[in-house]
Amino acid sequence: MAISEEQLRRMAQQLPDVSRDPQAVRTRVEAMEKVLERAFVIPGIKQPVGLDALVGMIPVVGDIVTAIMGAYIVWEARNLGMSKWQITRMAANVGIDTALGAIPLAGDVFDFFWRSNTRNLRIIRKHLDKHHPGTRTIEG
Template sequence: MTATFVHSARPVRCSRSSAAPAERLARIDRLATLLDARFAIPFTKVRFGFDSLIGLAPGIGDAVTVGLSLYIVYQAHKIGAPKHLVARMLGNVAIDGAIGAVPLAGDVFDIMFRANRRNVRILREHLERQARRHRHSKRTSF
């Protein structure tokens, strides 16, 4: 039995025994969308989320959004992301936090950089590669 998690056009298949990682991925994917792409500026393709809005509050807003971004990285670690992937994700959070702390310009950067969506994409691509390798190794073994 397999469970399928679908986001956009990319399904991620997980065996029944790994339903918890699929659920975690779904949860952090929803959080990343809320933070980075929940709203659209009318008549444009520009999307933004609560990260940009909360970041407007000097100091505390940026600390809150970095904390939420770190939660996504922590969940990726719990799913089983390798250390080099977690380090790359932490780098994205650091860049987003450092530049996002600059008043106004940082908020514009948040809209364009979307560290949380980027980190979920990195994790999803890793899990898809891992699943392909697993399927391939099953086919070649006797």
């Protein structure tokens, strides 16, 4: 059964926004950073922690999974047309997080404090605020 162009267009409109629109990119990157770095709060010490630190405790596989998720943020930055220098800094943040996070025990502690995705979000926000000021959001 063939799908007409009109049916395909309607189906595409129903899909979530995966465009390169700066506002859509900001929303996706902020959501990914929250999941990776601040999804939960540890009771007692009130320290936010995300999947990066939790999944990173699983040897090898956890570090690979969180590296791929962190690389997604860098990919989104590339789609925004950010400079090679910014992309390199962001890739280095993910690389440091992955390399040092892979060290048993010490890497888990490092993951708890080194928030590469938060650093990368800061770089993206600075770029968006300068080049696409209409995407700014009020943080509370």
